Amino acid sequence: EPEVTQTPSHQVTQMGQEVILRCVPISNHLYFYWYRQILGQKVEFLVSFYNNEISEKSEIFDDQFSVERPDGSNFTLKIRSTKLEDSAMYFCATRPEPGQGLEQYFGPGTRLTVT
Amino acid sequence: AQSVTQPDIHITVSEGASLELRCNYSYGATPYLFWYVQSPGQGLQLLLKYFSGDTLVQGIKGFEAEFKRSQSSFNLRKPSVHWSDAAEYFCAVGELSGTYKYIFGTGTRLKVLA
Numbered sequence: 001e002p003e004v005t006q007t008p009s010h011q012v013t014q015m016g017q018e019v020i021l022r023c024v025p026i027s028n029h030l031y032f033y034w035y036r037q038i039l040g041q042k043v044e045f046l047v048s049f050y051n052n053e054i055s056e057k058s059e060i061f062d063d064q065f066s067v068e069r070p071d072g073s074n075f076t077l078k079i080r081s082t083k084l085e086d087s088a089m090y091f092c093a094t095r096p097e098p099g100q101g102l103e104q105y106f107g108p109g110t111r112l113t114v115t
Numbered sequence: 116a117q118s119v120t121q122p123d124i125h126i127t128v129s130e131g132a133s134l135e136l137r138c139n140y141s142y143g144a145t146p147y148l149f150w151y152v153q154s155p156g157q158g159l160q161l162l163l164k165y166f167s168g169d170t171l172v173q174g175i176k177g178f179e180a181e182f183k184r185s186q187s188s189f190n191l192r193k194p195s196v197h198w199s200d201a202a203e204y205f206c207a208v209g210e211l212s213g214t215y216k217y218i219f220g221t222g223t224r225l226k227v228l229a
Contacts, residue, residue: 044219
């Protein structure tokens with residue numbers, strides 16, 4: 001069964017550094033999402049992306065964050081100048097083209113630790 | 116605004132006992148509803164989902180959930196809990212418009228006593 005994959009599984013970075021989290025969607029999926037889960041808290045929506053542009057973003061998704069699909073396959077989340085409070089699990093999720101279902105498929109997550 | 120409430124932060128049950136985890140949602144229409152389970156440090160595993168039709172849905176690992184429109188609830192149940200069920204359980208609502216994002220509840224941490 002096709003799966004969403006994410007790399008790396010764990011990223012440790014120093015405060016102020018930039019990180020890029022990568023997601024490989026299921027091949028026929030066109031809608032992409034990033035969610036964040038701070039340790040011990042609930043999963044929160046960050047951003048959705050469709051047709052090479054952001055379709056919705058939460059208040060968490062400020063100028064520090066950006067997303068792109070640089071090569072038509074990977075979907076990336078970039079965090080500039082990381083802060084301690086960015087430490088969290090980041091989940092990518094994807095879903096198919098319109099008419100093929102609204103269920104999102106989640107990747108295994110990337111644990112980001114900012115020191 | 117849409118929201119998902121899981122009133123129980125922690126639940127402790129004995130192995131072999133029955134389990135019910137509560138989930139209430141606030142949404143303008145019948146949403147898509149999901150239950151996920153998460154072991155410590157791990158990702159989200161889908162237990163079951165409700166889109167339409169039969170309001171009692173069966174999932175993996177012996178779990179089931181019942182959608183009750185009148186109560187805006189989607190409670191998760193299991194007749195006999197196993198020690199391996201100890202984990203965090205999240206209820207989620209999938210929006211039916213816009214970007215169809217998911218809204219998660221705050222989770223219920225299940226502890227199973229031997």
